[in-house]
Amino acid sequence: MKQIRIHGRGGQGSVTMASMLAKAAFETGKESQGFPSFGVERLGAPIEAFVRIDNKKITDRSQVYNPDIVIVQDSSLLKLVDVEKGLKEGGMIIVNSSEGPGDLDLETDAEIVTVNATDIAMKHLGRPIMNTALCGAFAKATGLVDRESMARVIKETFEGEIGEKNVKAMSEAYEVC
Amino acid sequence: MKKMLAGYDAVAEAVKACDPDVIPAYPITPQTDIVERISEMIADGELTSEYVRVDSEFNAASTAIGASAAGARIFTATCSQGLKLMSEPIFSASGMRLPLVLGIANRSLSAPLSIWGDHTDTFAERDGGMIQFYAEDVQEAMDNIALAYRVAEDKDILLPALSCLDGFILTHVQEKVDTFTQREMKEFLPERDPVHTLDPSNPTTMGAYARPEHWTETRYEVQRAVKRSKDKIGEAVEEFADVFGREYGLEHNGLLETYRTEDADVIIVALGSVCGTIRYVIDEYREKGEKVGLVKPRVYRPFPAEELNKVLGDAEAIAVMEKDVSLGYQGGLAIDLKSALYSNGSRIPVLNYIVGLAGRDVTKDVIKKVVEETKEMRGKDPSDIGLEEEERWEPLREELLPGDKDD
Numbered sequence: 109m110k111q112i113r114i115h116g117r118g119g120q121g122s123v124t125m126a127s128m129l130a131k132a133a134f135e136t137g138k139e140s141q142g143f144p145s146f147g148v149e150r151l152g153a154p155i156e157a158f159v160r161i162d163n164k165k166i167t168d169r170s171q172v173y174n175p176d177i178v179i180v181q182d183s184s185l186l187k188l189v190d191v192e193k194g195l196k197e198g199g200m201i202i203v204n205s206s207e208g209p210g211d212l213d214l215e216t217d218a219e220i221v222t223v224n225a226t227d228i229a230m231k232h233l234g235r236p237i238m239n240t241a242l243c244g245a246f247a248k249a250t251g252l253v254d255r256e257s258m259a260r261v262i263k264e265t266f267e268g269e270i271g272e273k274n275v276k277a278m279s280e281a282y283e284v285c
Numbered sequence: 286m287k288k289m290l291a292g293y294d295a296v297a298e299a300v301k302a303c304d305p306d307v308i309p310a311y312p313i314t315p316q317t318d319i320v321e322r323i324s325e326m327i328a329d330g331e332l333t334s335e336y337v338r339v340d341s342e343f344n345a346a347s348t349a350i351g352a353s354a355a356g357a358r359i360f361t362a363t364c365s366q367g368l369k370l371m372s373e374p375i376f377s378a379s380g381m382r383l384p385l386v387l388g389i390a391n392r393s394l395s396a397p398l399s400i401w402g403d404h405t406d407t408f409a410e411r412d413g414g415m416i417q418f419y420a421e422d423v424q425e426a427m428d429n430i431a432l433a434y435r436v437a438e439d440k441d442i443l444l445p446a447l448s449c450l451d452g453f454i455l456t457h458v459q460e461k462v463d464t465f466t467q468r469e470m471k472e473f474l475p476e477r478d479p480v481h482t483l484d485p486s487n488p489t490t491m492g493a494y495a496r497p498e499h500w501t502e503t504r505y506e507v508q509r510a511v512k513r514s515k516d517k518i519g520e521a522v523e524e525f526a527d528v529f530g531r532e533y534g535l536e537h538n539g540l541l542e543t544y545r546t547e548d549a550d551v552i553i554v555a556l557g558s559v560c561g562t563i564r565y566v567i568d569e570y571r572e573k574g575e576k577v578g579l580v581k582p583r584v585y586r587p588f589p590a591e592e593l594n595k596v597l598g599d600a601e602a603i604a605v606m607e608k609d610v611s612l613g614y615q616g617g618l619a620i621d622l623k624s625a626l627y628s629n630g631s632r633i634p635v636l637n638y639i640v641g642l643a644g645r646d647v648t649k650d651v652i653k654k655v656v657e658e659t660k661e662m663r664g665k666d667p668s669d670i671g672l673e674e675e676e677r678w679e680p681l682r683e684e685l686l687p688g689d690k691d692d
Contacts, residue, residue, distance in 0.1 A: 134288075143454075
């Protein structure tokens with residue numbers, strides 16, 4: 109089983125992202141579970157959301173303490189939150205940042221993947237809603253969900269033209285990662 | 286059709302398939318998403334129920350009772366203090382033998398206020414003549430809605446039924462479920478066929494008044510109906526399996542399920558979503574060759590005393606892990622279980638663990654600690670536990686306690 113923890117800020121759509129990744133895993137033919145940190149959410153406050161992906165039915169209802177993969181939606185969180193907490197050995201951290209993996213304020217043995225998801229979102233959506241771009245980076249870097257499934261889920265989540273634009277953002281992040 | 290749904294969406298889908306006539310709704314976290322989703326379905330024309338926006342849970346339950354008395358199929362949802370406000374009228378519903386189905390997104394009771402989940406809200410309704418189903422996952426929460434209608438509206442039962450799912454843990458998780466089709470549901474759940482209805486052309490009075498020479502018998506009849514619902518639940522899960530292909534403890538009248546209990550010497554008894562996590566821990570012990578199993582009651586009332594005796598009889602030690610405590614004694618499930626076992630001549634020691642109150646995470650480490658302590662009880666007698674140490678709170682943060690006033 110692969111466990112994923114998403115760090116974001118209230119309003120950045122961490123819960124939507126968890127939901128999209130869980131759905132894309134299901135579309136990819138896997139079992140999955142997506143859930144928020146069940147907190148009281150405020151705009152801008154650091155929040156977490158979780159995804160579990162496995163090849164067999166997932167019944168674990170405890171919180172995620174030892175993620176395989178951490179996604180950081182907002183690099184300003186690196187100073188505030190211990191994003192590496194409990195990360196498994198050989199784990200991966202995917203960060204939305206304009207900097208390269210070596211330039212981040214992270215001392216870790218984990219593999220770091222960076223993607224400028226905010227820039228990609230601004231290009232395709234005109235707004236810094238970088239979830240779908242990060243979904244593309246996740247698909248490419250982990251291989252846990254396939255690109256076609258991710259695109260299908262994004263189109264279901266955001267209808268019409270906005271969906272198409274989000275798929276483009278996801279695809280560009282997938283290409284550059 | 287298989288799809289990914291949040292727990293609240295899944296419950297709303299199940300309600301839609303059951304097609305209630307009247308849905309009084311009042312919001313409370315984390316239930317609100319259920320009735321919000323239903324209101325969307327009605328606004329979009331997917332569901333034609335009369336949706337009544339009421340001013341309190343008291344009014345929601347009262348509206349539900351009035352509409353049920355008129356012969357309507359009812360749904361409403363609530364939790365926590367909202368259920369307490371419904372409690373006053375709902376006790377009347379069982380006395381009047383009016384079927385209702387309530388979705389309960391289990392949440393702790395104030396004070397202190399908490400939006401997170403445990404079973405204290407529904408356990409406090411234990412004595413009200415309501416059937417109580419508990420779900421381990423979202424699929425079971427959906428399926429229990431259909432089973433609740435089937436049993437509650439049965440002419441031999443006619444009672445309120447609570448379909449409980451753990452607040453947030455199940456209401457707000459996205460997972461794979463198999464949805465119902467209208468065709469399947471029509472086969473499983475016939476239209477409600479009420480025995481007595483409020484009808485101006487044939488006036489009747491319901492639940493008005495009974496003198497001491499009559500009241501006891503009405504309560505006795507409610508008691509018989511709740512007990513009778515065991516067999517009806519058994520029939521319902523069998524037919525459910527035929528129609529939908531999903532099985533819920535067929536060999537135990539649908540009242541409980543077992544996991545790796547065949548030869549188990551240590552068995553955990555628990556309700557609801559925590560059973561999913563317990564399964565992982567049991568698998569770990571089994572890989573080491575240790576005989577640990579799980580018994581999951583699906584129904585708390587009626588209490589499956591006979592079925593529990595059958596599946597627990599060969600255990601050497603039992604741990605009840607529950608998200609409830611009957612303040613002044615122990616956890617409700619443990620109290621009832623010990624009564625059921627010891628009335629039947631069993632001398633299996635039962636440890637009672639109070640866990641997961643108000644959303645405190647029940648981790649695998651907590652479950653392992655419970656198993657380790659329960660292993661120590663093998664070969665002992667219940668009297669070795671004694672009356673002094675009544676229950677274990679796991680974990681209890683001693684540093685937050687104000688200190689022992691007796692010191």
